[in-house]
Amino acid sequence: MKLLFSICLLGVSLLSGQLIDRWHTYEEIQQQLELWDADFGSNSEPSPGYPGSGIIYHYEEIGRSTHDDLPFWGVRLSYNADVKEDEPRVLFLGQCHAEEIFGVETAMELIDMFLHPEEHIGSMYYQYMKAILQSAEVWVVPTYNPEGLRVVHGYEDAGAWIQDLAYRKNKRDVNANGVFDFVPGSGNDSDGVDLNRNYDFNWIFGDAAWELDPGGPNPSYFAHYDYYRGSAPFSEAETRSIRDFAKAQNFILSIAFHSSRSGNV
Ligand SMILES: [Zn+2]
Numbered sequence: 001m002k003l004l005f006s007i008c009l010l011g012v013s014l015l016s017g018q019l020i021d022r023w024h025t026y027e028e029i030q031q032q033l034e035l036w037d038a039d040f041g042s043n044s045e046p047s048p049g050y051p052g053s054g055i056i057y058h059y060e061e062i063g064r065s066t067h068d069d070l071p072f073w074g075v076r077l078s079y080n081a082d083v084k085e086d087e088p089r090v091l092f093l094g095q096c097h098a099e100e101i102f103g104v105e106t107a108m109e110l111i112d113m114f115l116h117p118e119e120h121i122g123s124m125y126y127q128y129m130k131a132i133l134q135s136a137e138v139w140v141v142p143t144y145n146p147e148g149l150r151v152v153h154g155y156e157d158a159g160a161w162i163q164d165l166a167y168r169k170n171k172r173d174v175n176a177n178g179v180f181d182f183v184p185g186s187g188n189d190s191d192g193v194d195l196n197r198n199y200d201f202n203w204i205f206g207d208a209a210w211e212l213d214p215g216g217p218n219p220s221y222f223a224h225y226d227y228y229r230g231s232a233p234f235s236e237a238e239t240r241s242i243r244d245f246a247k248a249q250n251f252i253l254s255i256a257f258h259s260s261r262s263g264n265v
Contacts, residue, residue, distance in 0.1 A: 018154070019165070023101050024108055025153045026070065026146045032108065033059050033073055033142075040115055042082075049117030050130060054080040057115060063144065063241020066193070067171035067180075070146040072238075074245060077114045078137040089137040091246065091254035096196050098148025098167045103257030107142040114138065139249065144238050145195055147171045151182065168226050169194050170238060174209055187213065187223030193230040196258075199243070200233035 024032070040046050040057035050056060058081040062074040078087065094107025113120070114133065120126040132138060143149050148170050154163030157180075164184045169192025171180055181190035190210065197206030206229025207213065213224050234240050246254070 019101075019152070023153070024104050024142070026143070026149045029104065029108070029142050030073075033075065036075075036111065036115060047116070047118050049121055049126065050079070050133065052079075053133065055082045056133060058082055062141065062245045064237055065145070065147040065170060066237040067173060068147040068150075070150075072141065072144050072146050072241075075111055075140045075142075076137055077111065077133060077140065079134050081137075085137070087136050089139060089249050089251050091249070091251045092138070092140045093144065093242070093254065093256040094141060095143040095149065096145055096256060097194075097258060098145050098152050098169065099165065100257070100259040101149070101152065102259035104142050104149070106257050107140050110138075111140050111142075137249075139251070141242075141245075144242055145170055148192070164189070168192070168223075169228065170236060172230070172236065174228065187226045189225055192225075192228065193236050194227050195236060195238050197227055197229035198234065198236045198239045203229055203233040206230075 036057055037059055040055070041059070042055065043057075044054050046053060046056050056077060056079060058076040059073050060076075061071045064071050078085070092107055092110060093103075095101065095103035113125075114129060117126055117129050120129060148167055151162060151164050151167040151171070154161060156162070162180065162182075164182050166184070166186045167182065167189065169189065172191060172193045173180070174191050174193070175181065182192070183189060194206060197203065207225070207227040209228055209231075210225055211228070213222060213227065230236055234243060
């Protein structure tokens with residue numbers, strides 16, 4: 001029900017041409033991670049729901065964006081989160097595609113839930129939460145496309161308002177003209193790389209630069225240039241960061257959230 005409500009809110013906000021405050025901006029993500037760090041980053045007795053846990057929250061920069069050099073972060077939730085322990089690790093990637101802002105909210109809510117077990121004592125979730133943090137590390141990356149997220153929310157740059165609610169990619173200056181070339185609405189953004197097409201796995205199936213998209217069997221996916229894979233696998237700083245992070249942490253499982261504009265998941 002909560003998700004349905006959120007979808008309705010997104011629909012309303014898209015129709016009105018701006019985003020309501022409900023959604024975390026890039027700056028709000030950073031602020032919240034810092035607030036959590038102040039409350040939990042050095043707190044060895046964070047909650048009566050986690051007796052003997054030690055510190056349960058640690059966050060760190062795991063990469064920077066390709067064009068604007070914006071940092072993005074990973075959060076480690078675990079008993080003794082200030083230490084890398086010999087435990088199974090799982091990864092949640094909140095947001096890759098800029099417009100798919102549900103993933104940011106899901107990731108932030110997930111962190112908040114784990115940090116406040118006392119709110120769940122008595123529910124079926126509490127025992128799982130405690131058992132997971134005792135025996136494993138949960139890593140959450142709210143976004144790894146921060147510059148794209150800023151385009152979705154809108155910002156001022158040299159007197160110009162930059163905003164595209166349907167923006168998908170990072171801001172790679174593909175035509176190297178020194179200008180961020182985008183067109184509000186789905187597709188037709190000359191700049192930017194689809195980060196989810198930039199990994200080496202199946203890279204060949206992504207679009208070449210400025211490839212027109214005929215839509216295929218699903219006309220909802222009609223969107224010129226939106227699936228540009230980049231000049232080479234891992235050409236983008238964001239995907240290289242995720243690759244290196246994943247290798248360093250050796251995750252046993254990862255879940256990457258996407259929320260499709262077409263209604264298909
Ligand atoms: Zn996506």
